[in-house]
Amino acid sequence: MGRQKYQKLFVLPDQTARLAIPELAVIKDNAPIASYEVVHQRYFSGDYPICPKCGGTNTRPLKVVDRQLKDIVGRQEKASDVIDLIFHQRYYRCLTCGNRVFPEKVSFAEPGVHFTNRLSDILADGTLLQSYEKVCKEYGVPASKASVGSIMRRRLQFRMSQLPSLKTPRAIAIFVVKFYREEYPVILSLDDHTVRFIDILPGSSAAAYSAFFSGLDRYQVKQILIDPDEQLLSSAHTAFPNSIIAVSKECIQRFTRKAFKEVFQAEAKHCTVPRLYSSLINPEKYLREEDRERIERVMRKRPRLHAAYIAYQDLLNSLEGKWNVEKLLEWAGSMPDYLEEYAEDKPVDPIQEFDIISDILTLFRNEVNQYLSLQEDPAPSLAASTAAIEEALANMPYCIFDVLQARMLLNTPNELFEIGDKTYRLGIPIDQLVSKIYDVNEMIRQKRENDRDGYDTENESSGH
Numbered sequence: 001m002g003r004q005k006y007q008k009l010f011v012l013p014d015q016t017a018r019l020a021i022p023e024l025a026v027i028k029d030n031a032p033i034a035s036y037e038v039v040h041q042r043y044f045s046g047d048y049p050i051c052p053k054c055g056g057t058n059t060r061p062l063k064v065v066d067r068q069l070k071d072i073v074g075r076q077e078k079a080s081d082v083i084d085l086i087f088h089q090r091y092y093r094c095l096t097c098g099n100r101v102f103p104e105k106v107s108f109a110e111p112g113v114h115f116t117n118r119l120s121d122i123l124a125d126g127t128l129l130q131s132y133e134k135v136c137k138e139y140g141v142p143a144s145k146a147s148v149g150s151i152m153r154r155r156l157q158f159r160m161s162q163l164p165s166l167k168t169p170r171a172i173a174i175f176v177v178k179f180y181r182e183e184y185p186v187i188l189s190l191d192d193h194t195v196r197f198i199d200i201l202p203g204s205s206a207a208a209y210s211a212f213f214s215g216l217d218r219y220q221v222k223q224i225l226i227d228p229d230e231q232l233l234s235s236a237h238t239a240f241p242n243s244i245i246a247v248s249k250e251c252i253q254r255f256t257r258k259a260f261k262e263v264f265q266a267e268a269k270h271c272t273v274p275r276l277y278s279s280l281i282n283p284e285k286y287l288r289e290e291d292r293e294r295i296e297r298v299m300r301k302r303p304r305l306h307a308a309y310i311a312y313q314d315l316l317n318s319l320e321g322k323w324n325v326e327k328l329l330e331w332a333g334s335m336p337d338y339l340e341e342y343a344e345d346k347p348v349d350p351i352q353e354f355d356i357i358s359d360i361l362t363l364f365r366n367e368v369n370q371y372l373s374l375q376e377d378p379a380p381s382l383a384a385s386t387a388a389i390e391e392a393l394a395n396m397p398y399c400i401f402d403v404l405q406a407r408m409l410l411n412t413p414n415e416l417f418e419i420g421d422k423t424y425r426l427g428i429p430i431d432q433l434v435s436k437i438y439d440v441n442e443m444i445r446q447k448r449e450n451d452r453d454g455y456d457t458e459n460e461s462s463g464h
């Protein structure tokens, strides 16, 4: 084993030049099939790699294992530029450290991925604007679910490394969005009264938070608005011991809205009034007269929804004026009163959906009080921003986290800031972020409608 099966005179210079991967030499062209057989350039030298484990130089070729990959050559624009690569990869044995066996190290493809890096990058870039399956189909390569994560991570890491470093904001807000069944924390910068998107994290664990926080300048962050989450609170305290950590009015509004939505979904089934929910969640004073009448008609038959609506509107009103924790707790405790006037007709189930607000106010009383003690609201437009992001993501067809993060981070340019001769990124303004997400959602949907050939889309195959 390990003797040379291929000779240097087998190398095909034209095909090797066309392939243009400096590590590789083409030793066989399987034309008319678009398929090259390749070996590492080292194959023809007597020069063996050092052991990756012990660094020893006493290594010997042991065997050759064929690795099948898809690659793209030539103009790299269309399916016909895609070829098969059969890589006769050499494995070596290290005689120094317990006969360890290791493969020839390569830089043109990641371990375990069936595409070369340059093809991966093209697929990953395409995925920013359409579904992964669709991009793979355009290039005529199999859409392997197992590899999309590593393909996107590689590209994202590279593109992220091209971004200027983040200028640590003085104030940040962290809120958790639900995307299909997963929850992802979104990080916003609140500097200069402008809300900007900074990043979205792969999970809401203490580890995920700490990893992100460690990239910030801990002395620069003065205020952190958080969602009511113990992991987040303790991670923020550890990372920024001198910062103000607060639960904001926006957060209480958002959780109240979520609670009201639960009542709405339970009570307004089979209700055909268009855009009813979006009419209900805004402050009542903004309702148009015709909406007001339609809403009254719906409410007449749904006492529990009606009571919850009045309670929800009362809370919005309270938050507009002067409020404190006690006042909101009183509101939460008065839920049975809202139902009283309906009790005479027939029993109505209690409204327990708003109990979450009492929990937040009790468990995070300190953080709510921190917010109330701030001299000024760090970002009056925060509520509009979180609502806009939630709605935009609610319309996005399913994709894995890496694709979601890449679509949010890489499709829209960051605002930049210069200090001396160094450029920093400030984040992406929310209106630009959201409008780009809608563009992407629309593009994915249009492509799907134009293509009714039964091909699996991300959304359908994920079972949502």
Ligand SMILES: [Zn+2]
Residues within 6 Å of the ligand: 051, 052, 053, 054, 055, 056, 094, 095, 096, 097, 098, 100
């Ligand atoms: Zn070794």
